[in-house]
Amino acid sequence: MNKNERLISFDLKAEMGFLKKPDINDGIYITYNMLHKPALLGILGAIAGLKGYEQNGQLPDYYTRLKNLKLGIQPLNSEKGSYMKDIVSYNNGTGFASNEAGGNLIITEQLLIKPSYRCFMLLDIGNPDEFLIYERILSYQAEFLPYLGKNDFSAWWTDAKEYDSVKEFDFKQNYTISSVFAKTDSVSQFIVKSMSMYAVEKEPIFIYFEKLPIGFDEDLYQYVYEDFVYTNALFSKDMDMSENGCFYQIDESNIIQLF
Secondary structure, three states, X not given: OOOOEEEEEEEEEEOEEOXXXXXXXXXXXXXXXXXXXXXXXXXXXXXXXXXXXXXOOOOOHHHHHHOOOEEEEEEXXXXXXXXXXXXXXXXXXXXXXOOOHHHOEEEEEEEEEOOXXXXXXXXXXXXXXXXXXXXXXXXXXXXXXXEOOOOOOEEEEEEEEEEOOOEEOXXXXXXXXXXXXXXXXXXXXXXXXXXXXXXXXXXXXXXXXXXXXXXXXXXXXXXXXXXXXXXOOOEOOOOOOHHHOOEEEOOOOXXXXXX
């Protein structure tokens, strides 16, 4: 990292969340399970006080100014990467929601229950926008109230911290990854299994997969996706992902990917 770069994190929490999948609306709106980069950029934009969506066919100000940020996401208090979900239905009777008689639209949504995520970001404090985010995250201040997916679900953060001893991970030893990470090939073949028949695992190995947005196609105004993994597995150093870049060791036992 150069002298202006700072790696910080904060723990983002909400009582409920709704990270809508745009490609599913057949009677029910479905949520992503994992916080994704475009949603986190929106939260950082709210904290910094940057403008959001103002008109169709135009990306929001916060996205154009923050899209190159390197971010990492680690689920907290989850069940092997997954959060409890519930289904709710409600009426939108504003008169503008539906062409049906009475102007009433019944909406059914899948919601996340008590989602929480550790959010990592590599900030250049020489950039005014990023310096503002740096200051506000560490001082627990926000220009606009952040929310998780929709403004019904206000969010807050705790445990903001800056990391002093950060180095790029070199994949010269076996490792686990604390954050979600983008996969390009099968990962299961690289899991290190104990050679001893008497070995007892601390906890069963799990692998969680989800296809998540990482940004926008700026011509089509649609999400661009990558396949992500979250796991507690120990991987062999033979799974060298250095070509993917941006893997950092933040202390003796935690390695994260920023994307």
